[in-house]
Amino acid sequence: MDDIKQVVLNSDTLQDDPDGFADLLTEDVNLVNIAGHRLHGRETVRAAYRKAMASQLAQVRTRIEIHDAWLVRPDVAVVSATKHVSDERAEPNAPLPDKGAVTFVLARQDEQWLIASVQTTPVK
Structure with missing residues (x-):
């Protein structure tokens, strides 16, 4: 499970590196960010x-805080986490949730783990 968790942690570390982040994704990734925007494809x-x-x-x-990770099948894993958000924008056009x-x-x-889907839901 450590290698799976490391991919998720790398996605956090590479959040300001579009190419490095994209290299962690499957070709047909589906991503829904904390603001509810859906993106499809690397x-x-x-x-x-x-x-x-x-x-x-x-x-x-x-910042990602991993809670759990498990295999659904030998080639598919799920990672449950909390995303902590620090919004340092001087004048945000829309506020973001803190978590x-x-x-x-x-x-x-x-032979490598790639992110196929990410879904973030705001927590109050």
Whole structure:
């Protein structure tokens, strides 16, 4: 499970590196962020992250706290975590929640674990 958890932790570390982050994703990844925006496909996510890093969103930092990880099948894993959000934008156009429940689904492809799906739901 450590290798699976490490991919999730790497996604946190690489949150300001669109290419590094995208390299952790499957080609057909599905991502729903804490603001409710749905992105489908690695290249769509890469482009959205590049755009975000060139905007005020570069001042939003998150930290992942992993709670549990388990195998659904030998090549599919689920990671349950909390996303802690620090919004340092001077003038946010829309406030973000401080915390979200996040679920990662990872798939083993070519001997490595990749993120196939991420769903973040705001927590009050």
